[in-house]
Amino acid sequence: MVVSTLKIVVCVKTVPSIEEKVELNTEETDIRKENLVFGINEWDSYALEEAVLIKERTGGTVTVVTLGPDETHLERLVRECFARGADEATMVADPALRSADGMATAKILQRVIEDMSPDLVLTGVQSSDDGYGQVGGALAHMLGMPHVSAVTRLDLKDDAVLAEQELEGGLYRVARTKIPSLFAIQTGINTPRYPSLLKIRAAMRREIKKFELAELGISEADIRGWSAGRIRKIFFPKASTELEFIKGTPDEVATRLSEIVARMVL
């Protein structure tokens, strides 16, 4: 079979940037997110770029799909994806998604994606906020597709796909599969392009398909049922007991550091 109009779906997530500002919420079940800056999950920017590269080589369409509790964040994410080369977008914004874990997320993605009958589904290896590393594999099963995770090379030839999976310590495993299939993309596979200002402006006018959970026949109880359990509490990890913070002016710090390593090395 020769596929001339490849249908590629990319799952993208918007995640908070967390440098320097992590505080727990009052219930101690999550961090406070009100003042955090959101942007595309690092792994998903590589997945999207890979989809656009495939489209540019073989023809086809790239559809991004995203879920999340905050409509404004999702819309900004989708506009950025348009500017980076996506053709279509579907989003599901609903506050109830706050409590969806990896398995519940995969279930909802399945509802959105199965009607699209994609040839290829790309996800990131993991999301930088939740770090489940499970949505791709679970979704593949739900869509009845084989998958390869942590993909560092993807070659398409008609309906055959050669995928290189990254294992540990500089070892890779090369596997062959057929479309339709799902691949969880690892960073470094390509160089994601920066969207130009012109493209960002053009993306403002593009149409986005929006769903609410109820339209997909999904309730908050479903999400709870699909999730593995409930978060009792969150807390900061303990520092190693040996840790000493060196304080002072840069000059004082530099002096102390040189003393420490002088003993060690010189």
Next chain:
Amino acid sequence: MSEILVVAEHRKGAIRDVTYEMITKGRELAEQGDLDLCVAVLGDEVGSVADEIAKRAPDKVLLGEHEALREYTHDGYETALASIIRERTPVVTMVGHTAYGTDFAPSLAAGLGLPLVSDCIDLRLEDGVLVATRQFYQGRVNAEIEVDNSRGSIVTVRPTEFPPASPAEPKAKVESVEVSVGPEAVRTEFLEFRELETAGVDISQAAVLVAVGRGIGEEENLSVAQALADLLGGVLGASRPVTDQGWLPKERQVGQTGKTVKPKLYIALGISGAMQHIMGMKSSDLIIAINKDPKAPIFNYAHYGVVADLFDVVPLWTEKLREKKG
């Protein structure tokens, strides 16, 4: 529901450490729940792997052999494990949070309709209820999750988190279990392994490593770290974003998918300390970390920490070392 099941991980005939680490934690769970600890070994002609694992004294080793399991595929593992899990209904099935484990555990759990908690750093049973600890936000916070495990559960376990089980008596009995994997079941065909081509420095041999992360900002700034490394007789290492962008070759990468290092001195500059990085360097003799973010997880593993802009400190530090050296 009377057992804890550990899925052994092995590759090219070698048993991976995470298997023994899971036996340690699995034994604790088994005691808490008054359960048996079983280890499943899948493959083709892997009897010697099963015997080796039996010496670490689980209660039983289940040996599932089939020619379709000669090389790892997610379909092969899922098909074999689904029938074992359906039959034995373990309270908890433990899988390594490794390249293979993260490849098959999610689809296995989805297929069985079982809850999955990934990348666990602690596990315990409270009156039969599984309580799993995992991290969010790349190691910035820990969370305790109460798992709805009434029908069983699957967890993936972070490597290097628990001490490996030592050989002990009595050696476990190895029991063959029937696994049937039809030829049409495996949809991803294994072709070959490939190893990273290396040419230059072997960072795992260096006594001093100055490792740079995304905080170095741009390629040109590497010279700041290089000057420090030169004075200390060390070499530059890197976190993944630095090698992804090609600022340093891949062979300089420290971590799960890079190299595991254990130098006398490890200096982390602008590295946050994601677990995949930590796994590759946490047993270094002396760890010094400089990071702007006082809550960066790297500090949880460091001996000395400096909360500062690395560009304010490193050039001065280098200068003082140069004076010392004369």
